[in-house]
Amino acid sequence: MKAMVWYGKKDIKINDMPEPSPGPEQVKVKIKVCGICGSDLHEYNHGPVLIPHNFIYMPERKEKYVVLGHEFSAEVVETGSKGTRFKTGDRVTAYAHIFCGNCYYCKKGQHNLCHSLGNIGLSTDGGFAEYSIVNEKSLYHLPDTVNDDMGAFTEPLAVAIRAVKRSGMKIGDTVAVVGAGPIGQLVMMVCLASGADNVFVIEPMKTRRKIAEKNGASFVVDPGKSDPGKVIAELTSGLRADVSIDCVGNQSAFETAVKVTGKRGRICIVGISVKPFKVMFNRLLAQEKEITFSNGYEDEFSTAISMLSNKKVYIENLISARINLKDIVKKGFKPLTEDPEKNIKILVYPFAPPIKHHQEKQ
Ligand SMILES: [Zn+2]
Ligand SMILES: [Zn+2]
Numbered sequence: 001m002k003a004m005v006w007y008g009k010k011d012i013k014i015n016d017m018p019e020p021s022p023g024p025e026q027v028k029v030k031i032k033v034c035g036i037c038g039s040d041l042h043e044y045n046h047g048p049v050l051i052p053h054n055f056i057y058m059p060e061r062k063e064k065y066v067v068l069g070h071e072f073s074a075e076v077v078e079t080g081s082k083g084t085r086f087k088t089g090d091r092v093t094a095y096a097h098i099f100c101g102n103c104y105y106c107k108k109g110q111h112n113l114c115h116s117l118g119n120i121g122l123s124t125d126g127g128f129a130e131y132s133i134v135n136e137k138s139l140y141h142l143p144d145t146v147n148d149d150m151g152a153f154t155e156p157l158a159v160a161i162r163a164v165k166r167s168g169m170k171i172g173d174t175v176a177v178v179g180a181g182p183i184g185q186l187v188m189m190v191c192l193a194s195g196a197d198n199v200f201v202i203e204p205m206k207t208r209r210k211i212a213e214k215n216g217a218s219f220v221v222d223p224g225k226s227d228p229g230k231v232i233a234e235l236t237s238g239l240r241a242d243v244s245i246d247c248v249g250n251q252s253a254f255e256t257a258v259k260v261t262g263k264r265g266r267i268c269i270v271g272i273s274v275k276p277f278k279v280m281f282n283r284l285l286a287q288e289k290e291i292t293f294s295n296g297y298e299d300e301f302s303t304a305i306s307m308l309s310n311k312k313v314y315i316e317n318l319i320s321a322r323i324n325l326k327d328i329v330k331k332g333f334k335p336l337t338e339d340p341e342k343n344i345k346i347l348v349y350p351f352a353p354p355i356k357h358h359q360e361k362q
Contacts, residue, residue: 149319
Protein backbone atom coordinates (compact mmCIF):
# COMPACT_ATOMS: atom_id res chain seq x y z
CA MET A 1 0.00 0.00 0.00
CA LYS A 2 1.00 3.64 -0.44
CA ALA A 3 1.89 5.53 2.76
CA MET A 4 3.49 8.83 3.66
CA VAL A 5 6.43 8.05 5.92
CA TRP A 6 8.16 10.59 8.16
CA TYR A 7 11.87 9.93 8.68
CA GLY A 8 12.88 13.30 10.10
CA LYS A 9 12.64 17.04 9.61
CA LYS A 10 11.81 17.82 5.94
CA ASP A 11 12.40 14.14 5.21
CA ILE A 12 9.14 12.62 4.05
CA LYS A 13 8.59 9.94 1.41
CA ILE A 14 5.64 8.25 -0.21
CA ASN A 15 6.55 4.59 0.15
CA ASP A 16 5.13 1.25 -0.75
CA MET A 17 4.61 -0.65 2.50
CA PRO A 18 3.08 -4.03 3.27
CA GLU A 19 -0.59 -3.75 4.27
CA PRO A 20 -0.84 -4.07 8.06
CA SER A 21 -3.01 -6.73 9.72
CA PRO A 22 -5.01 -6.20 12.89
CA GLY A 23 -4.22 -7.81 16.24
CA PRO A 24 -7.06 -9.54 18.18
CA GLU A 25 -8.51 -6.27 19.55
CA GLN A 26 -7.69 -4.13 16.54
CA VAL A 27 -9.40 -3.15 13.32
CA LYS A 28 -7.95 -2.59 9.86
CA VAL A 29 -9.44 0.46 8.18
CA LYS A 30 -9.31 1.86 4.66
CA ILE A 31 -8.60 5.58 4.94
CA LYS A 32 -11.12 7.70 3.04
CA VAL A 33 -9.78 11.15 3.95
CA CYS A 34 -7.22 12.52 6.41
CA GLY A 35 -6.80 16.20 7.29
CA ILE A 36 -3.39 17.87 7.66
CA CYS A 37 -3.09 19.24 11.20
CA GLY A 38 -0.82 22.01 12.49
CA SER A 39 1.03 19.33 14.45
CA ASP A 40 1.80 17.45 11.20
CA LEU A 41 3.32 20.69 9.89
CA HIS A 42 5.45 21.00 13.04
CA GLU A 43 6.74 17.45 12.53
CA TYR A 44 7.48 18.16 8.86
CA ASN A 45 9.22 21.50 9.48
CA HIS A 46 10.88 20.99 12.87
CA GLY A 47 10.29 17.38 13.93
CA PRO A 48 10.52 15.38 15.99
CA VAL A 49 8.34 17.63 18.16
CA LEU A 50 5.64 15.30 19.50
CA ILE A 51 6.95 12.13 17.85
CA PRO A 52 8.26 10.19 20.84
CA HIS A 53 11.94 9.32 21.13
CA ASN A 54 11.10 5.81 22.30
CA PHE A 55 8.42 4.04 20.33
CA ILE A 56 6.73 2.38 23.30
CA TYR A 57 3.65 1.66 21.21
CA MET A 58 5.69 0.12 18.37
CA PRO A 59 8.46 -1.76 20.22
CA GLU A 60 9.19 -3.96 17.20
CA ARG A 61 10.24 -0.94 15.12
CA LYS A 62 14.02 -0.81 14.96
CA GLU A 63 14.47 2.30 12.83
CA LYS A 64 12.74 5.55 13.64
CA TYR A 65 9.98 6.31 11.16
CA VAL A 66 6.24 6.79 11.36
CA VAL A 67 3.23 7.33 9.12
CA LEU A 68 1.72 10.68 10.18
CA GLY A 69 -1.99 11.62 10.13
CA HIS A 70 -4.58 11.51 12.91
CA GLU A 71 -7.66 13.38 11.60
CA PHE A 72 -9.34 10.81 9.42
CA SER A 73 -12.50 9.05 8.45
CA ALA A 74 -12.27 5.49 7.25
CA GLU A 75 -14.09 2.28 6.45
CA VAL A 76 -13.64 -0.98 8.32
CA VAL A 77 -12.13 -3.69 6.09
CA GLU A 78 -11.06 -6.31 8.64
CA THR A 79 -11.72 -6.90 12.32
CA GLY A 80 -9.48 -8.66 14.85
CA SER A 81 -10.37 -12.10 16.25
CA LYS A 82 -11.71 -10.59 19.50
CA GLY A 83 -13.56 -7.72 17.78
CA THR A 84 -17.18 -7.21 18.77
CA ARG A 85 -18.39 -3.72 17.89
CA PHE A 86 -17.46 -3.29 14.21
CA LYS A 87 -18.03 -5.09 10.94
CA THR A 88 -16.68 -4.72 7.40
CA GLY A 89 -18.07 -1.63 5.69
CA ASP A 90 -18.73 0.37 8.89
CA ARG A 91 -17.82 4.05 8.54
CA VAL A 92 -15.61 5.24 11.40
CA THR A 93 -13.29 7.83 12.84
CA ALA A 94 -10.58 7.34 15.45
CA TYR A 95 -9.97 8.81 18.90
CA ALA A 96 -6.37 9.76 18.27
CA HIS A 97 -4.98 9.70 21.83
CA ILE A 98 -3.51 6.31 22.64
CA PHE A 99 -3.80 5.52 26.34
CA CYS A 100 -2.96 2.62 28.61
CA GLY A 101 -6.41 2.27 30.19
CA ASN A 102 -4.89 1.21 33.52
CA CYS A 103 -3.19 4.21 35.11
CA TYR A 104 -4.71 6.49 37.78
CA TYR A 105 -5.93 9.03 35.18
CA CYS A 106 -7.19 6.49 32.63
CA LYS A 107 -9.26 4.85 35.37
CA LYS A 108 -10.97 8.21 35.87
CA GLY A 109 -11.60 8.58 32.10
CA GLN A 110 -8.98 11.36 31.88
CA HIS A 111 -7.25 9.77 28.92
CA ASN A 112 -5.42 12.94 27.85
CA LEU A 113 -3.51 12.78 31.15
CA CYS A 114 -2.47 9.11 30.77
CA HIS A 115 1.01 8.31 32.11
CA SER A 116 1.90 6.73 28.76
CA LEU A 117 -0.08 9.04 26.51
CA GLY A 118 0.61 8.56 22.82
CA ASN A 119 -1.08 9.61 19.63
CA ILE A 120 -2.09 7.89 16.40
CA GLY A 121 0.10 9.23 13.61
CA LEU A 122 2.91 10.12 16.04
CA SER A 123 3.40 7.14 18.36
CA THR A 124 1.88 4.64 15.90
CA ASP A 125 1.27 4.72 12.14
CA GLY A 126 -1.61 6.99 11.19
CA GLY A 127 -3.90 8.00 8.38
CA PHE A 128 -1.71 9.33 5.57
CA ALA A 129 -1.83 5.85 4.05
CA GLU A 130 -4.24 3.63 2.18
CA TYR A 131 -4.82 1.44 5.24
CA SER A 132 -4.22 1.75 8.95
CA ILE A 133 -4.62 -0.30 12.12
CA VAL A 134 -6.61 1.15 15.02
CA ASN A 135 -7.42 -0.30 18.43
CA GLU A 136 -11.11 -1.20 18.47
CA LYS A 137 -11.66 0.81 21.67
CA SER A 138 -10.51 3.96 19.79
CA LEU A 139 -13.05 3.77 16.96
CA TYR A 140 -16.32 5.68 16.71
CA HIS A 141 -19.09 4.98 14.21
CA LEU A 142 -19.97 7.83 11.84
CA PRO A 143 -23.68 8.24 11.10
CA ASP A 144 -24.87 8.74 7.50
CA THR A 145 -25.46 12.42 8.28
CA VAL A 146 -21.69 12.89 8.74
CA ASN A 147 -19.95 12.40 5.38
CA ASP A 148 -16.29 11.42 5.07
CA ASP A 149 -15.01 15.00 4.88
CA MET A 150 -17.03 15.98 7.96
CA GLY A 151 -15.81 12.86 9.76
CA ALA A 152 -12.20 14.00 9.27
CA PHE A 153 -13.04 17.06 11.40
CA THR A 154 -14.20 15.02 14.41
CA GLU A 155 -10.76 15.04 16.03
CA PRO A 156 -9.99 18.79 15.72
CA LEU A 157 -13.58 19.55 16.70
CA ALA A 158 -13.14 17.45 19.85
CA VAL A 159 -10.08 19.62 20.64
CA ALA A 160 -12.22 22.74 20.16
CA ILE A 161 -15.11 21.45 22.29
CA ARG A 162 -12.76 20.57 25.11
CA ALA A 163 -11.13 24.04 24.93
CA VAL A 164 -14.55 25.68 25.25
CA LYS A 165 -15.41 23.44 28.22
CA ARG A 166 -12.07 24.18 29.89
CA SER A 167 -12.58 27.93 29.33
CA GLY A 168 -15.66 27.75 31.56
CA MET A 169 -17.72 29.67 28.99
CA LYS A 170 -21.32 30.15 30.16
CA ILE A 171 -24.54 30.92 28.27
CA GLY A 172 -24.64 34.65 27.52
CA ASP A 173 -20.88 35.16 27.83
CA THR A 174 -18.88 37.36 25.52
CA VAL A 175 -15.96 35.41 24.09
CA ALA A 176 -12.80 36.50 22.30
CA VAL A 177 -11.06 33.90 20.15
CA VAL A 178 -7.42 34.67 19.41
CA GLY A 179 -6.34 33.12 16.09
CA ALA A 180 -8.64 31.92 13.33
CA GLY A 181 -6.80 28.82 12.12
CA PRO A 182 -8.77 25.56 11.99
CA ILE A 183 -9.00 25.22 15.79
CA GLY A 184 -9.89 28.91 16.28
CA GLN A 185 -12.67 28.66 13.69
CA LEU A 186 -14.06 25.50 15.28
CA VAL A 187 -13.80 27.02 18.78
CA MET A 188 -15.75 30.04 17.54
CA MET A 189 -18.52 27.86 16.10
CA VAL A 190 -18.69 25.74 19.26
CA CYS A 191 -19.03 28.92 21.38
CA LEU A 192 -21.85 30.20 19.17
CA ALA A 193 -23.59 26.81 19.28
CA SER A 194 -23.22 26.67 23.07
CA GLY A 195 -24.91 29.96 23.88
CA ALA A 196 -22.19 32.60 23.74
CA ASP A 197 -23.74 36.02 23.31
CA ASN A 198 -20.97 37.51 21.18
CA VAL A 199 -17.86 35.87 19.76
CA PHE A 200 -15.10 38.24 18.65
CA VAL A 201 -12.25 36.86 16.57
CA ILE A 202 -8.76 38.37 16.48
CA GLU A 203 -6.75 37.33 13.45
CA PRO A 204 -4.06 39.10 11.37
CA MET A 205 -4.76 37.25 8.09
CA LYS A 206 -7.53 38.73 5.97
CA THR A 207 -8.75 35.48 4.38
CA ARG A 208 -9.01 33.83 7.79
CA ARG A 209 -10.99 36.81 9.14
CA LYS A 210 -13.31 36.51 6.13
CA ILE A 211 -13.88 32.83 6.83
CA ALA A 212 -14.57 33.61 10.50
CA GLU A 213 -17.19 36.16 9.37
CA LYS A 214 -18.77 33.60 7.05
CA ASN A 215 -18.86 31.13 9.93
CA GLY A 216 -20.74 33.57 12.15
CA ALA A 217 -18.19 35.69 14.07
CA SER A 218 -19.90 38.64 15.77
CA PHE A 219 -16.95 40.91 14.95
CA VAL A 220 -13.45 40.37 13.59
CA VAL A 221 -10.40 42.39 14.60
CA ASP A 222 -7.16 42.82 12.66
CA PRO A 223 -4.47 43.17 15.36
CA GLY A 224 -2.14 44.68 12.74
CA LYS A 225 -4.49 47.64 12.31
CA SER A 226 -6.03 48.26 15.71
CA ASP A 227 -5.47 47.33 19.35
CA PRO A 228 -7.79 44.36 20.03
CA GLY A 229 -8.05 45.31 23.73
CA LYS A 230 -9.38 48.77 22.85
CA VAL A 231 -11.68 47.54 20.08
CA ILE A 232 -13.26 44.91 22.30
CA ALA A 233 -13.54 47.40 25.18
CA GLU A 234 -15.46 49.74 22.86
CA LEU A 235 -17.76 46.93 21.73
CA THR A 236 -18.58 45.90 25.31
CA SER A 237 -19.03 49.25 27.12
CA GLY A 238 -15.58 48.86 28.59
CA LEU A 239 -16.21 45.43 30.13
CA ARG A 240 -14.25 43.37 27.56
CA ALA A 241 -14.73 39.61 27.11
CA ASP A 242 -15.75 37.19 29.88
CA VAL A 243 -13.62 34.50 28.30
CA SER A 244 -10.77 34.44 25.81
CA ILE A 245 -9.45 31.36 24.10
CA ASP A 246 -5.90 31.50 22.76
CA CYS A 247 -5.73 29.21 19.74
CA VAL A 248 -2.25 30.34 18.69
CA GLY A 249 0.14 29.73 21.58
CA ASN A 250 2.81 32.43 21.40
CA GLN A 251 3.77 35.47 23.48
CA SER A 252 1.81 38.06 21.53
CA ALA A 253 -1.33 35.90 21.24
CA PHE A 254 -1.19 35.31 25.00
CA GLU A 255 -0.82 39.04 25.66
CA THR A 256 -3.79 39.70 23.40
CA ALA A 257 -5.83 37.05 25.23
CA VAL A 258 -5.04 38.75 28.54
CA LYS A 259 -5.84 42.25 27.21
CA VAL A 260 -9.18 41.38 25.64
CA THR A 261 -10.63 39.82 28.79
CA GLY A 262 -12.24 41.92 31.48
CA LYS A 263 -11.96 41.70 35.25
CA ARG A 264 -12.16 38.12 36.57
CA GLY A 265 -11.98 37.05 32.93
CA ARG A 266 -10.86 33.54 32.11
CA ILE A 267 -8.13 32.79 29.59
CA CYS A 268 -7.89 29.31 28.13
CA ILE A 269 -4.80 28.38 26.15
CA VAL A 270 -5.17 25.64 23.55
CA GLY A 271 -2.44 26.73 21.09
CA ILE A 272 0.85 24.95 21.69
CA SER A 273 4.10 26.82 22.34
CA VAL A 274 7.55 25.32 22.66
CA LYS A 275 8.94 28.54 24.16
CA PRO A 276 8.15 29.87 27.66
CA PHE A 277 5.90 32.95 28.04
CA LYS A 278 6.34 36.12 30.07
CA VAL A 279 3.26 36.71 32.19
CA MET A 280 1.77 40.18 32.86
CA PHE A 281 1.58 39.59 36.56
CA ASN A 282 0.03 42.90 37.69
CA ARG A 283 -2.79 42.83 35.19
CA LEU A 284 -3.64 39.24 36.02
CA LEU A 285 -3.47 39.73 39.80
CA ALA A 286 -5.19 43.13 40.01
CA GLN A 287 -8.05 41.93 37.85
CA GLU A 288 -8.22 38.43 39.38
CA LYS A 289 -7.99 36.77 35.99
CA GLU A 290 -7.73 33.02 35.63
CA ILE A 291 -5.54 31.11 33.22
CA THR A 292 -6.28 27.56 32.23
CA PHE A 293 -5.10 25.15 29.55
CA SER A 294 -6.72 22.58 27.32
CA ASN A 295 -4.88 19.59 25.93
CA GLY A 296 -6.53 17.30 23.41
CA TYR A 297 -9.76 15.69 24.64
CA GLU A 298 -11.24 13.19 27.08
CA ASP A 299 -14.79 12.23 26.08
CA GLU A 300 -15.61 14.91 23.49
CA PHE A 301 -15.82 12.63 20.42
CA SER A 302 -19.53 11.80 20.68
CA THR A 303 -20.38 15.49 21.11
CA ALA A 304 -18.19 16.36 18.12
CA ILE A 305 -19.93 13.78 15.92
CA SER A 306 -23.37 15.01 16.96
CA MET A 307 -22.44 18.68 16.42
CA LEU A 308 -21.31 17.78 12.88
CA SER A 309 -24.41 15.67 12.34
CA ASN A 310 -26.89 18.34 13.40
CA LYS A 311 -25.00 21.09 11.52
CA LYS A 312 -24.06 23.12 14.59
CA VAL A 313 -20.61 23.27 13.00
CA TYR A 314 -19.96 23.79 9.28
CA ILE A 315 -16.67 22.62 7.86
CA GLU A 316 -16.96 23.43 4.15
CA ASN A 317 -15.60 27.00 4.54
CA LEU A 318 -12.49 25.61 6.23
CA ILE A 319 -11.41 23.31 3.40
CA SER A 320 -8.85 25.04 1.15
CA ALA A 321 -7.97 22.04 -1.01
CA ARG A 322 -8.56 18.33 -1.55
CA ILE A 323 -5.42 16.55 -2.71
CA ASN A 324 -3.98 13.13 -3.53
CA LEU A 325 -1.72 11.42 -1.01
CA LYS A 326 1.16 11.43 -3.53
CA ASP A 327 1.06 15.27 -3.59
CA ILE A 328 1.02 15.70 0.20
CA VAL A 329 4.31 17.63 0.41
CA LYS A 330 4.01 19.77 -2.72
CA LYS A 331 0.29 20.55 -2.44
CA GLY A 332 -0.17 20.07 1.31
CA PHE A 333 2.69 20.71 3.75
CA LYS A 334 4.41 23.36 1.59
CA PRO A 335 1.43 25.63 0.81
CA LEU A 336 0.18 25.35 4.41
CA THR A 337 3.62 26.40 5.67
CA GLU A 338 4.45 29.03 3.07
CA ASP A 339 1.05 30.54 2.38
CA PRO A 340 -1.22 30.27 5.44
CA GLU A 341 -3.12 33.29 4.10
CA LYS A 342 -4.53 31.12 1.31
CA ASN A 343 -4.61 27.76 3.06
CA ILE A 344 -6.36 26.67 6.21
CA LYS A 345 -7.30 22.97 6.14
CA ILE A 346 -6.15 20.63 3.38
CA LEU A 347 -7.74 17.19 3.08
CA VAL A 348 -5.69 14.26 1.79
CA TYR A 349 -7.22 11.30 -0.07
CA PRO A 350 -5.19 8.10 -0.35
CA PHE A 351 -7.59 6.88 -3.06
CA ALA A 352 -8.00 10.17 -5.04
CA PRO A 353 -10.18 13.10 -3.96
CA PRO A 354 -13.86 13.31 -4.86
CA ILE A 355 -14.86 15.67 -7.65
CA LYS A 356 -15.25 19.19 -6.25
CA HIS A 357 -18.73 20.43 -5.42
CA HIS A 358 -18.81 23.30 -7.91
CA GLN A 359 -17.90 20.83 -10.64
CA GLU A 360 -20.59 18.42 -9.52
CA LYS A 361 -23.22 21.14 -9.90
CA GLN A 362 -22.33 21.90 -13.54
ZN1 LIG B 1 -4.74 17.45 14.92
ZN1 LIG C 1 -3.19 5.60 31.28
